[in-house]
Amino acid sequence: xxxxxxxxxxxxxxxxxxxxxxxxxxxxxxxxxxxxxxxxxxxxxxxxxxxxxxxxxxxxxxxxxxxxxxxxxxxxxxxxxxxxxxxxxxxxxxxxxxxxxxxxxxxxxxxxxxxxxxxxxxxx
Numbered sequence: 001x002x003x004x005x006x007x008x009x010x011x012x013x014x015x016x017x018x019x020x021x022x023x024x025x026x027x028x029x030x031x032x033x034x035x036x037x038x039x040x041x042x043x044x045x046x047x048x049x050x051x052x053x054x055x056x057x058x059x060x061x062x063x064x065x066x067x068x069x070x071x072x073x074x075x076x077x078x079x080x081x082x083x084x085x086x087x088x089x090x091x092x093x094x095x096x097x098x099x100x101x102x103x104x105x106x107x108x109x110x111x112x113x114x115x116x117x118x119x120x121x122x123x124x
Contacts, residue, residue, distance in 0.1 A: 016062020020055040027051020 030036065031048040038044050059065040085093070 014062075014064070016058055017064045020059035020062065020065075023058060024052060024055040027055070 027048055027050070030051070031044055034044060036047070038047065060069060
């Protein structure tokens with residue numbers, strides 16, 4: 001009995017997400033098939049945008065959308081806590097990385113030249 005109730009709760013909670021997906025698909029089909037015979041692309045794009053906004057509105061009113069908006073708010077709060085590097089730190093770090101890349105490239109060039117020489121020595 002409890003599994004039946006649990007399945008009904010899951011179905012009810014996912015109805016909003018499914019409805020928003022269906023709305024988005026319907027408006028995409030309207031955009032590509034153009035049954036309204038809109039002559040200009042501008043009207044087609046406006047109808048598509050209207051449908052996507054409507055789908056987004058329906059989604060953000062569903063339980064999954066509410067969870068997503070809470071997640072996005074928490075993410076914004078966490079981004080405020082990040083200590084971003086200063087301009088000088090960024091320039092110094094970029095310089096160090098560029099020097100390391102050059103050193104590794106020279107090393108790989110030397111190793112490649114050695115292997116090329118060794119293969120030529122063995123094949124001639």
